[in-house]
Amino acid sequence: MxxxxxxxxxxxxxxxxxYGMLKAAGYPCPAIExxxxxxxxxxxxxxxRYFWVKPSDVSIYVERGAADLGIVGKDILLEYQPDVYxxxxxxxxKCRMAVAGKKDFRDPVGQTLKVATKFPNITRGYYAGKCRxxxxxxxxxxxxxxxxxxxxxxxxxxxxxxxxxxxxxxxVYEQIVTISARLIxxxxxxxxxxxxxxxxxxxxxxxxxxxx
Ligand code: PRP
Numbered sequence: 001m002x003x004x005x006x007x008x009x010x011x012x013x014x015x016x017x018x019y020g021m022l023k024a025a026g027y028p029c030p031a032i033e034x035x036x037x038x039x040x041x042x043x044x045x046x047x048x049r050y051f052w053v054k055p056s057d058v059s060i061y062v063e064r065g066a067a068d069l070g071i072v073g074k075d076i077l078l079e080y081q082p083d084v085y086x087x088x089x090x091x092x093x094k095c096r097m098a099v100a101g102k103k104d105f106r107d108p109v110g111q112t113l114k115v116a117t118k119f120p121n122i123t124r125g126y127y128a129g130k131c132r133x134x135x136x137x138x139x140x141x142x143x144x145x146x147x148x149x150x151x152x153x154x155x156x157x158x159x160x161x162x163x164x165x166x167x168x169x170x171x172v173y174e175q176i177v178t179i180s181a182r183l184i185x186x187x188x189x190x191x192x193x194x195x196x197x198x199x200x201x202x203x204x205x206x207x208x209x210x211x212x
Pocket of ligand 1: 140141142143144157158159160161162163164165
C-alpha cells in the first residue's frame, strides 16, 4: 500500500495559489474547495492529506514530521532556519523584504536606530552586516503603524504590491532580500517516503514549467 503524503498549506492567498498548483499538478482534493471551518482535507484515492496552517507555523509542522511537505515563504525559512529540506522555488508569492520609513526619514547617525519588525532575526543579521547599532521592536502585525506613531524610525517588513506603504505615506529605503514560496520536506519523510515526495516535487516542477 502506498504511504499517505501529508502537506501543510499556508492559510490565505498564498495557500490558495499553492493548492491551485498542486491541483493542476495532479493532486486535487475536492473537499478543500468548500472548506467551511475545517482544517484537514483528504483525497483517499490519491493518498494525499492537506492541512491549513498559519503561514508562520508551516515549517514547524514539517520540521517535527506532522507534515511530510509544506509550502512556505522564504521569509519564514530565513527567519526561523528550520531543519527541513528546501526542495523547490515554486515561483509564486513573490515579494521582497525591505527597510521602509516615513518620506522625511533621515538615519539618525550616531544614535541607535529603532526598527520595528515581525522578523527580528533577519533584521539583526542585516544590520549586523552593516555594523549599525539597532534596537529591535518586535511586533506581530500592522508594522507600518510604528514609524507613523513614532514607535520606531523604520520598519523591516514584506512589501508585495507596495499598497500598504503607499496608503500610509511610507516608502522603501533599502531592499534586503527577494522572497518567494518554497516547497519544503521533512528530513525523515524525504528519506522514507522518497518516492511519494519526489512524485509531488516532479509534478510541481513540471506544472511550473507549463505555466511559464
Ligand atoms: C503584509 C506585510 C505588509 C503587507 C504588504 O501584511 O506585513 O503589511 O502585507 O503587502 P502590500 O505591499 O501588497 O501592501 P499582512 O497582510 O500579512 O498583515 P499584517 O499587517 O497583519 O502582518
